[in-house]
Amino acid sequence: MSERWPTELRLAKDKRTLSIVFDDGAAFHLPAEYLRVTSPSAEVQGHSPAERKTVPGKRNVEIIGVEPIGNYAVKLVFDDMHDTGIYGWDYLYRLGSEQAERWQAYLDELAAKGLSREGR
Structure with a gap:
């Protein structure tokens, strides 16, 4: 069971931003x-840290579906048809609180591997 609980979850009209508010005010x-x-x-993510993939070419991806999974998560459906990730509340909280560091690490991985957010 999640320690954090969302009080609001909204997908922007342009389908490019998911906003989430938690019970601690975050x-x-x-x-x-x-x-x-x-x-x-x-x-x-792979089945181990060594199998994790760097995913390029997703700058313009949109979320086309937000489906509840019990009371502990949501499944996001993207317009590239990726729909196998189950985003638990704690994971979404970590993604939010660590966004700057995780995003920079992603950009660094793209650069190191010669990949692009555009998908070239």
Whole structure:
């Protein structure tokens, strides 16, 4: 069971930002691209840290679905048809609170691997 509980979850009209407010007052605005490249799915994370993938080319991705999973998570569906990540409340909280560091690490990985947010 999650220690943190969302009190509000909204998908922006342009489908590019998921906003979430938690019961401790923390509020995060998470871009679709960020959520897609940090998906908790095995497709992205692998089955061990060594298998984790750097996902390029998602600058313009949109969230086309937000589906509740019990009372502990949501499944996000992206317009590139990725839909296998289950985003638990604690994971979304960590993504929000660690956004700057995680995003910079992602940009650094792209650069080190010669990849682009544009998907070239």
